[in-house]
Amino acid sequence: MPLKDFSILLTVILIVIMLIIPLPTGIIDFLIIINISFALLIILVSMNTREPLQFSIFPTLLLLVTLFRLGLNVSTTRAILGNQGDAGNVIETFGQFVVGGNALVGFVVFVILVVIQFVVITKGAERVSEVGARFTLDAMPGKQMSIDADLNAGMISDIEAKERRKKIEQEADFYGSMDGASKFVKGDAIAGIVIVIINIIFGLVIGMLQEGLPVAEAADKYTLLTVGDGLVSQIPALLISTATGIVVTRAASEGNLGHDITQQLLAYPKMLYVAGGTIAALGIFTPIETMVTTSVAFALGLGGFLLSRNEKKLLEMEDVEDEQASSGEEDDMKSPESVVNLLQVDPIEFEFGYGLIPLADANQGGDLLDRVVMIRRQLAIEMGMVVPVIRIRDNIQLQPNEYSIKIKGNEVTKGELLLDHFMAMSPGVEDESITGIETIEPAFGLPALWISEELKEQAELSGYTVVDPPSVVSTHLTEVIKRHAHELIGRQETKQLVDHLNETYPTLVEDVTPNPLSTGDIQKVLSNLLKEKVSIRNLPVIFETLADYGQMTKDTDLITEYVRQALSRQISKQYAGDGEPLFVITVSGKVEKAVADGIQQTDHGAFLNLDPNTTQAILESMMAEVEKMQETGQMPVFLCSPAVRMYIRHLIERYIPQVPVLSYNELEPHIEVQSVGVVNV
Template sequence: MKNRNLAMLAVPVGVVGIILLLVVPIPAAMLDVLIIVNIMLGLVTLLTTMFVKKPLDFSVFPSLLLVATLFRLGLNVASTRLVLGDGYAGQVIEAFGHVAVGGSMVIGAVIFLILVVIQFVVVTKGAERVAEVGARFTLDAMPGKQMAIDADLNAGLITDAQAKDRRAEVSAEADFYGAMDGASKFVKGDAIAGLIIIIINIIGGIAIGMLQRGMEIGEALDTYALLTIGDGLVTQIPALLMAVSTGMIVTRSNAESDIGTTASAQLTQSRNALLITGAAAILMALIPGMPIIPFIIVGFGLIFISQRIKTTEAAKKAETEAATAAEQVAPKTDTSEDLIEQMRVHALEIQLAPDLVDIVSGASDDLLARVRGLRRKIAMDLGVVVPPVRTRDSIDLPSSTYVIRIAGVEAGRGIAPAGKVLALGDALDGLPGTVTVEPVFGLAGKWVPSEMRYSAEMTGATVIDRVSVLVTHLSSIITSNAARLLTREDVRILTDGVRQVNPSAVDDLIPGMLSLAEVQRVLQGLLIEQIPINDLPRIYEALSLRAKVSTDPEGLIEAARHALGPALTAQYLDGTVLRVIMIEPLLEQSMLEGMRPSEAGTQILMDPAKIEAVLASVRSSVATVEASGLSAVLVCAPALRPAIRRLVSTQSDGLPVLSYQEVTASNVTIETVGVVRGAETISA
């Protein structure tokens, strides 16, 4: 706790000290210590920027740059006071003024100007431009990144905590680059201030030496100009270090290692490049007048490194071939158990083209890890335990193609080209890539190279990586086929879980009133309409009451729906308002009179022309509501709901159908936005 308090007070106390440095004289010995601290601070900052893996790991850099700039200016004021007042400003400045430049004012001035040019024209100007462009690109890409996070969260690829962390990282990245855009101006101003200060100090030193101390102009130059040059050098060197640090941090991209490891790995990735460069160095040694030994040493050094790379590559290749050969010669068992395993039809399966196998890896976009997250999300949302997803490659599939199978039958197909991302938007004509249609929502998109990701985000497009595309497609297929995936064994496991927390709900129902197969049929009926079954105790209690009257599956499903009424209605609310499409009372009465039982459930027997008119009215009402940017549900009498739902599902897929009991089971405000009419009403 004590160390934490010291660290918390270090910067505020340091800033107060810098302010005092501007107005309070200090001895030369203390100035030496502060100058050394300034140089070491610049060196530590530069090295830190080289070892961080991403810019946000050094997010305090903009504030540190301001404090360091203020510190150098404070040292300039303190050293100027000592140089002009005492003609001596400590050993460090004297060493730089006499030893580092050989006691020559001309050499010192030239070195100082060279440092200023390097800092101001080369490093600072480039860093300022990179920071400006980085800030603009980061801010422009921020909405697309936020949408990508929301898409991953909705698809179950990440948890709420992970989404919160990623949103915070995106916001922090935008804040960092925005701060760096302004902080780079500190470095530019520091370079200008250093040049102005040294000119003022030289003129002031000459004036003091000649007017106050009666020196000749040459003696005044030797005394004050050299000290001023030394002062400029000891402050310009750490300023140059901070300028290089600024350029280093804004040009760093997110990587898995520090810049040294990354640079060495990427510079030595091409053996031929090193070999040709080494040979060129040896040839240059043969040019008359060239120093032979340095070129020979460098050339043979590069050739030696290239040969080491060749040996390493050969060893890796041999290991890979040995592993492949071992797999090929491994004895393949042909037991009954193996044949049964190969014959088994898996509930869920993803087949990948050979060029897509790389996504099943341990990388950050690992398909298997994302599928595990998806299973967890669907279990929380629907109450269904999704069976394990088998993943295997298939040489029969076209390149970049994947197929999702349910119980051995293809349920969906798509593409996920390697090295590309899917951009969804309206302004994609200027981007290279393959035009496609997003498989879940049917949105127009384009597969663009991964290198064009930020360019696509700048056009306002939402960019999705290929694993997210596949997992989102898988999520849609699992959700729409949840009823098929719910096996009787799953129902038994879920029932055992309910028995542990609410044994009476299970004991009253199973097996006395309903069998496990009948309960499975009810739960499947709920899942067909995307109704979560995670509130099993309430569902079982409702089934117990209904089963005393009838075990008709349709009636059992409606009883369970009525028990879940508030939860069903809540997902369609806009605040506290539920927008509904009603059925004209006379038409509803006519439908009730035409209801007849059948093996598939109750059906409505009406004239085909009248049914077509009803469906046309439903489509018209839904289109009118959607044109207003709203959504609505169709409500009807409880006895009619199953038949109406089967009737309209063939025409308006996705239109929820609720009964009056379900709507009125919760305290909501009903707003009628449409009325379904029959042929007679429409013609009238």
């Protein structure tokens, strides 16, 4: 154990010893000086902290110091009453020298110190701690939302957001602890008063009955020692109480207490002239000695003059620095390196016209930033990927009610919103009484209407699906991210997922990367899965498969097929509900043979090479079967053998990318499969 930690434990043990075992007066003197030193050190540290969290141990330290001082009071009381008044040199010095040997004067000084501490400082610090704790807890939700908004806007990173959230939690804990710790200071003041009264009363009793002293001599002896003991304990207690008040009243600033006081109190030099003139007038028009008022007025005037001169110099220096900064910015703009900052491309951008600003402005009731947070959480759960920060900004080049979604700097889709309307999508049976502005639902391309708020309830009763504009845009944004998820997961994002998996499955990660598969190989497999909307959240299963087959082949497309088969339970649940049959379009043996014969192997992998007529015939048959299945209201799914699944997927992804292609090995044995069509040529 480090020596510093051991010293703290030894201090706690010493406090227990003080409460039980009588200590020699020499050790008591030594401990009294240590008590004063601790109090002085604490108040100096509290004055030099910039924010309360820099002295976060203060509540616990306050308890230990208070306990130490009360233990010291027990030892000094035992020494005063049990050693015939021999309480040590320090207490005797405070009783004789500090108060001039006058017990009555000392008692008055002691009472004044107690009143200042108990009524003024302690009570104020207690109230500030209570209010600070309540306000800090009340402000926590708002601060958390502000951090989420800054994170979604790209103003801060995930690490900075985590640090700021941690700081908010620490502030709440600190002010809550200070609210309780301030009660220690209040109780200590009360205990000081009670101890002094007990010492005086029992000192008189011991002096008269046990020592046979006259009443006046006993009162003078024990009262003087008791007052000295009270001063010895109350001066450090006063310093600790003041430190408590300083810590809980400190607001966020850029400097310590001394810096802030001098900078802010002396920020207006002219006010020193006014104060100096007022003091000089007091010397002229009142009987106060002129020498006193003149010297103070002169000092204030001189201070105002010096501060005014320094202020002029600072303004001149700031003007020079501004000129240098502006010229430096011009030089930077002319330098070739300045264009590097313009090369940054955001992974996802959401831009909107000025008419949609209320959508993102929290002051106008907009909750787009909160919805973006929920989108990122939802996609992390559904797809298993960490969606990059979504940059949200207005764009005056767009139409007022228009928005645009960009992936890696390129626009992939756009839409239009009417903020004072609701989007209504028909259930299939039109209601002629529901009228509005015809439009297309942007996420799925369904026909819809923009209806007024008055028709909302009537449309819902008629079976229409009615959604507000923020829900429309958040659904659209979610679907766009899902559609382009494979583009958003690069090597850096893959490395982040691998590092996260390494925390719980280090052996598994070690078997996969860097050998036999590099980060780039893993990224290609994950990208292939996301491209077909297969969640990569179950990374342990994916890496188990990579470890098994990564030694056998470097073809990432083939490895992806093995991974899909390992995720058969997940894929089965994705397309077949619990206990429900899976309706599929099967691929005939003739088509599978044609595809298998068209596969060509190269050094860089395999690819499909079919003649145009065969390709055209297969695609026409597939699209015809898809249309038939869609007319029945069922989701089309192609089912084929594992050997050709990947190539059939490559064949259709340009024409009907939304239709999934499954192999028999990707379905659980208990899944009931019903074929509703066959692809044939």
